[in-house]
Amino acid sequence: MENAKIVEEVFSGMERNDFTKAESYASKDMKVTGPAPVPLGANEFFGTMKALVAGIPDWRFNYKIVSDSKNIVDTKVKITGTHLREIPSPLPGVKNIPLTNKIIRMPEEKVTFTFSNNKIIDINVEKVKGGGIPGLLKQLGVEVPTEVHSH
Numbered sequence: 001m002e003n004a005k006i007v008e009e010v011f012s013g014m015e016r017n018d019f020t021k022a023e024s025y026a027s028k029d030m031k032v033t034g035p036a037p038v039p040l041g042a043n044e045f046f047g048t049m050k051a052l053v054a055g056i057p058d059w060r061f062n063y064k065i066v067s068d069s070k071n072i073v074d075t076k077v078k079i080t081g082t083h084l085r086e087i088p089s090p091l092p093g094v095k096n097i098p099l100t101n102k103i104i105r106m107p108e109e110k111v112t113f114t115f116s117n118n119k120i121i122d123i124n125v126e127k128v129k130g131g132g133i134p135g136l137l138k139q140l141g142v143e144v145p146t147e148v149h150s151h
Contacts, residue, residue: 003115004068007075010113010120011061017053019046027119034109034125035132036091037144045123048090048133055087055097056104066110073113079106083140091133100140107131 006025013022023046030042040048053059059081066074081104087097109131114122125132134144 003073004065007073007113011063014049027121032123051088051090055085056081058082071115075111078108
């Protein structure tokens with residue numbers, strides 16, 4: 001499968017709450033930088049996404065593929081959704097987030113996927129004002145820890 005198609009499968013899998021499918025494309029040592037205060041491994045990243053999608057069931061990445069080269073796929077995402085259920089703790093140091101009914105509209109962010117042997121080895125989310133997990137939590141009125149400590 002070509003890399004751009006894999007990226008589409010990962011985004012749509014997470015939107016549909018099909019994390020088994022999304023996770024199947026990640027290398028076991030995948031790193032995700034940018035959306036959280038510290039880099040996340042595959043388990044932490046997908047754990048955070050599962051928590052967010054559980055509380056924001058209409059989560060949409062609204063992605064577009066910008067470029068697809070040999071092992072790099074560049075995308076732009078503009079996350080939207082409605083906070084309709086409690087969000088289980090999305091990151092260490094952040095408590096469960098009670099239902100707010102708030103509509104989430106995130107700024108456009110560049111997300112770059114790096115591949116090796118048809119597996120995602122790195123996801124980098126561009127840091128933009130109001131973006132990332134801190135920006136999303138702020139829209140929900142949640143204080144964001146500046147440091148995250150692993151359990």
